[in-house]
Amino acid sequence: MKIYRYASPTLFYPLAGALWPWFAGFAAILGAVGLYMSFFVAPTDFQQGEVYRIIFIHVPSAWMGMFIYLVMAFYGVLALSFNTRISAMMMHALAPTGAMFTFIALLTGALWGRPTWGTYWIWDARMTSTLILLFLYLGFMALTHAIDDTRRADRAGALLAIVGSVNIPIIYFSVKWWNSLHQSTSVSPGTAPKMAQIMLITMLVMVFACWAYSIAMALVRVRALIREREAGAVLEGTQ
Amino acid sequence: MTHSSLPSLSVRGLTLSRGPRRLFADLKWDLDAGSAMVLRGPNGCGKTTLLRVIAGLTRPESGEVRLGGAPWKALNAEQRRNCLYLGHSAALKEELSVDANLSCALDCDAESVDADALAAALAAVGLGERRHLEARRLSQGQKRRVGLARLALSAKPMWLLDEPTNALDAEGVALFLRLVERHLGAGGMACIATHLPMDIGAPVREIRLGSA
Amino acid sequence: MNAVLPVAILPNAELVVERGAWVALKRDLKISMAGKGELAQALAFLVIVASLFPLAVGPETMLLKRIAAGVVWVAALLAVLLTLPRLFASDYADGTLEQLLLSPYPLPLIVAGKILGHWLTTGLPLTLVAPLLGVQYGLEGAELAILMLGLLLGTPVLSMIGAIGAALTLGLRGASILMALLVLPLYVPVLIFGAGAAGQVQAAMDPTANLSLLGACLLFGALAAPFAAAAALKISLD
Numbered sequence: 123m124k125i126y127r128y129a130s131p132t133l134f135y136p137l138a139g140a141l142w143p144w145f146a147g148f149a150a151i152l153g154a155v156g157l158y159m160s161f162f163v164a165p166t167d168f169q170q171g172e173v174y175r176i177i178f179i180h181v182p183s184a185w186m187g188m189f190i191y192l193v194m195a196f197y198g199v200l201a202l203s204f205n206t207r208i209s210a211m212m213m214h215a216l217a218p219t220g221a222m223f224t225f226i227a228l229l230t231g232a233l234w235g236r237p238t239w240g241t242y243w244i245w246d247a248r249m250t251s252t253l254i255l256l257f258l259y260l261g262f263m264a265l266t267h268a269i270d271d272t273r274r275a276d277r278a279g280a281l282l283a284i285v286g287s288v289n290i291p292i293i294y295f296s297v298k299w300w301n302s303l304h305q306s307t308s309v310s311p312g313t314a315p316k317m318a319q320i321m322l323i324t325m326l327v328m329v330f331a332c333w334a335y336s337i338a339m340a341l342v343r344v345r346a347l348i349r350e351r352e353a354g355a356v357l358e359g360t361q
Numbered sequence: 362m363t364h365s366s367l368p369s370l371s372v373r374g375l376t377l378s379r380g381p382r383r384l385f386a387d388l389k390w391d392l393d394a395g396s397a398m399v400l401r402g403p404n405g406c407g408k409t410t411l412l413r414v415i416a417g418l419t420r421p422e423s424g425e426v427r428l429g430g431a432p433w434k435a436l437n438a439e440q441r442r443n444c445l446y447l448g449h450s451a452a453l454k455e456e457l458s459v460d461a462n463l464s465c466a467l468d469c470d471a472e473s474v475d476a477d478a479l480a481a482a483l484a485a486v487g488l489g490e491r492r493h494l495e496a497r498r499l500s501q502g503q504k505r506r507v508g509l510a511r512l513a514l515s516a517k518p519m520w521l522l523d524e525p526t527n528a529l530d531a532e533g534v535a536l537f538l539r540l541v542e543r544h545l546g547a548g549g550m551a552c553i554a555t556h557l558p559m560d561i562g563a564p565v566r567e568i569r570l571g572s573a
Numbered sequence: 574m575n576a577v578l579p580v581a582i583l584p585n586a587e588l589v590v591e592r593g594a595w596v597a598l599k600r601d602l603k604i605s606m607a608g609k610g611e612l613a614q615a616l617a618f619l620v621i622v623a624s625l626f627p628l629a630v631g632p633e634t635m636l637l638k639r640i641a642a643g644v645v646w647v648a649a650l651l652a653v654l655l656t657l658p659r660l661f662a663s664d665y666a667d668g669t670l671e672q673l674l675l676s677p678y679p680l681p682l683i684v685a686g687k688i689l690g691h692w693l694t695t696g697l698p699l700t701l702v703a704p705l706l707g708v709q710y711g712l713e714g715a716e717l718a719i720l721m722l723g724l725l726l727g728t729p730v731l732s733m734i735g736a737i738g739a740a741l742t743l744g745l746r747g748a749s750i751l752m753a754l755l756v757l758p759l760y761v762p763v764l765i766f767g768a769g770a771a772g773q774v775q776a777a778m779d780p781t782a783n784l785s786l787l788g789a790c791l792l793f794g795a796l797a798a799p800f801a802a803a804a805a806l807k808i809s810l811d
Contacts, residue, residue: 202804257758264754268745271379277808278741282755285737285801289759292790296762299786303769416675419811442588442677450668456607465600466669469676469683471588495607 129206131348138341145338152331159324176234178324182332184227184248187255188290190220190336194262195287198280208344210276211351213283214266215343219336221259227252247301251294258286272351369393370415370519370550374424377410384410385570388424394518396564397541397551406571408554409449412521415552416446445470445517447525451504455497459488459507462496466511474514482510486536501528509533512540520544520551593678597686605694611659615652615695616702622648623706634711641710642720642771648706649699649724650760653731654753656695657739660687660732661806665743674810681799684806688732688799696728712775719774719784723767726787733798734759740805763790 160178167174194216200209231249232242243249262282269275375388384407392398400408413419415426417440425432428439453462463483467474474482483492486506496504505528512520520541526534538561541551545563559565605612626644627637664670673683703724704717712720738756742748770783 254758254761257754261751261755261758264751265741265745268742268747268751274808274811277811278805281737281801281805281808282741285759288797289762292762293758296765296786300765300769303773418671418674438588438677438679441675444675446671446675448668448671452668452672454604454607454667454669456604461603461607465603466672468596469600469673469678471592471596471677 129204129208131208131211131352134208135345135348138345142338142341142345145334145341149331149334149338152327152334156324156327156331159320159327164321164324165318170238173234173237176230178328180227180230180234181325182329183223183230184252185329186332186336187220187224187227187252187259190216190223191255191258191283191290192287194220195283198283198287201276201280202284207276207351210280211344211347212340213276213279214347215340216336217259217263217266218343219339221256221263223332223336224252224256224259228256245301247298250301251297254293254297255290258290262286369428371427372415372424373427375411375414375421375426376423377407377414377419377421379410388568390566390568392550392552392566393564394548394550395545396566397545397553397559397561399559399565399567400552400554400570401556401567402570408570409523411570412446412448412523412552412554416444416521417441418446442471443517444519444521445512445515446521446523447508447511448523449527451496451501451508453496453499453504453507456495458493458495459483459499460492463507463510463514467514470515470517472514472516478514479510482513483507485513486510487532502530502533505529506533506536509537509540512537512544518549520549520553522551522553522555524554524556526555526557588677590679590682593676593682594686594689596676596678597673597683598690601687601690602693605659605690611656612694612698615656616698618655619645619648619652619699619702620706622651623709627710638711638775641707641712642716642723642768642775644710645703645706645720646724646727646764646768646771649696649703649728650731650757650764652699653695653728653735654756656691657735657752657756658749660691660736660739661743662739662748665810670743670806671810674806680803680806684736684803685795685799688729688736688802691736692729692732696724696732700724700728716771716774719780720771722784723770723780723787726784726791727763727767730763730787730790730794731760733794733802734763736798736802737805740802740809743806743809763787766790 156178160175164175164178166172194213197209197213197216200206201213228249231252235244235249236242262279265282266275266279269278369391371391372388376386377384388411390398400411402408410419414421417426417437428443452466454465457465460479460483463479464474467479480489480492483489486509488503488506488510491499491503496507499507505525508525526537529537534557538559541553541559542561542563544551545561553559623644626640630636630640661670664673674680676683700721703721704712707717707720735752735756738752738759741755742752745751766783766787770780770787773780773783
């Protein structure tokens with residue numbers, strides 16, 4: 123069995139169908155365990171009190187938001203260089219999940235900020251660059267939705283994801299730089315207090331929950347895309 | 362002038378769909394130097410798309426265009442040097458004069474033409490008096506005639522023409538036919554999407570699209 | 574019609590590849606010159622936007638001086654954004670863009686020529702007008718010079734990134750809004766470094782680091798953007 127066989131949508135469709143319930147199950151179990159640990163097992167932080175518990179959602183979301191964009195760019199490279207339809211579909215399937223995690227990271231950051239800084243939003247370096255990342259996701263989705271021709275949408279989206287991912291380090295650096303110039307560095311929710319072992323484990327469980335969720339969602343969406351685009355080829359025979 | 366260097370063009374297994382619609386499947390034909398291929402068929406059957414595939418603007422789903430046996434990679438330098446593609450639109454900048462339009466087009470094609478030859482070509486297509494007018498002042502037929510002047514001046518061996526006689530009057534059509542005849546006589550090739558009968562003294566083959 | 578048809582001249586045996594950029598630049602400048610009014614429009618936009626801010630925030634000299642560089646930069650960003658359709662969209666509409674893609678010159682070089690043409694007709698005039706606005710906001714001497722130097726280094730990058738966005742959105746519904754959505758987030762580093770340099774001078778600090786970073790963006794953009802925009806054009810015209 124060769125991996126690249128699954129670049130064919132017809133073969134990938136049943137594979138994705140068999141895999142996604144597993145990942146969804148993992149996500150549910152890990153999520154439940156992780157949230158229980160976040161709220162009931164992990165000890166209260168001596169500096170920040172109970173508020174800090176939001177980092178168990180905030181940090182994995184921020185990581186996923188960042189990471190999914192890079193994965194999209196990777197699929198973009200595959201789509202442009204090997205012209206494989208499934209890579210482009212994976213890219214489209216990942217975008218909403220990435221945007222959602224980025225949004226959650228911003229939201230939890232703001233909620234954390236209210237009791238900690240006394241305001242929902244400050245122009246902290248990490249928050250600002252996460253906001254720009256959200257704009258990049260929105261731009262990607264707006265562009266691919268505006269193009270009717272799927273071939274053009276795939277390739278234009280791939281190019282945009284690549285251009286965006288090349289720019290992400292520059293943007294992150296520039297925002298950090300900007301922040302340091304204006305001397306308003308502050309504790310952001312990402313800079314967690316010294317972590318006890320149990321906190322670290324909780325964080326890891328939540329990270330894996332987010333991974334499993336992202337994979338499950340991407341597979342479900344890819345199946346929908348395959349059904350939409352290659353109606354004739356898929357539906358006969360397989361589930 | 363002769364185009365002795367260009368071997369035959371062959372199309373092998375070209376397939377292309379637009380969305381759910383298959384425009385053509387497994388097209389296969391050859392075209393030899395000195396002859397023309399006329400593409401016929403109803404509106405929307407893929408004539409323009411086929412010309413764009415041969416020009417290298419559109420990538421086919423499968424199949425390839427070959428020149429003398431070697432695959433013609435989309436938009437590679439050789440392809441771009443050998444092809445002259447005239448599309449639906451007259452491809453003129455409205456704000457530039459007829460003169461400037463033609464010399465810009467030739468410049469971008471890397472074809473060197475002196476001012477006299479340019480003036481002579483415009484005179485030959487009946488635009489001698491209007492060559493200093495802005496392109497926006499021309500009628501549709503006159504805009505097409507600028508394209509004819511470009512054909513007259515072009516030394517490219519492969520012409521890809523999309524409805525080149527649209528909006529042309531009888532005299533313009535006759536002029537166009539003479540240009541094609543001369544081009545083929547010199548060993549050039551042409552693919553022409555048109556509804557016009559091609560009565561010229563050179564071998565012309567026809568292919569009908571959209572019957573599938 | 575009996576006029577004698579002229580005889581074609583064979584193409585140059587050697588194609589001088591580098592000429593591609595020059596050919597495209599010459600062409601675009603000719604077109605810009607022919608479309609007289611357009612050149613002035615971006616400038617008028619910049620001046621008007623910059624004049625609105627004092628009306629909105631009040632004429633307090635210290636405050637205006639503090640926001641001067643930021644206002645000029647944001648206004649310049651938006652002015653460049655407004656002129657991006659000139660880069661490819663008008664050529665796309667009249668069919669000449671297809672002809673440029675089929676030119677024997679390498680497409681990235683043609684795109685580079687067009688980007689340079691765009692900068693010469695937007696970024697450069699904006700840079701030259703900027704000190705005027707700076708004076709309105711109470712900037713002086715070195716502050717004005719660094720503002721200009723920043724714009725000189727930064728506005729070409731705006732044209733380069735803009736070219737990619739303009740090429741990706743060719744012919745789409747609502748292309749101009751979409752282009753803003755794609756391009757503005759990518760403009761962030763240029764804005765930060767450019768406005769940062771001007772701000773540092775005002776705070777009596779050394780702006781060299783910011784200007785060097787702008788220069789690095791310029792170099793990187795000049796190497797990468799023509800290729801990305803050329804690839805985007807091919808995708809959009811496929």
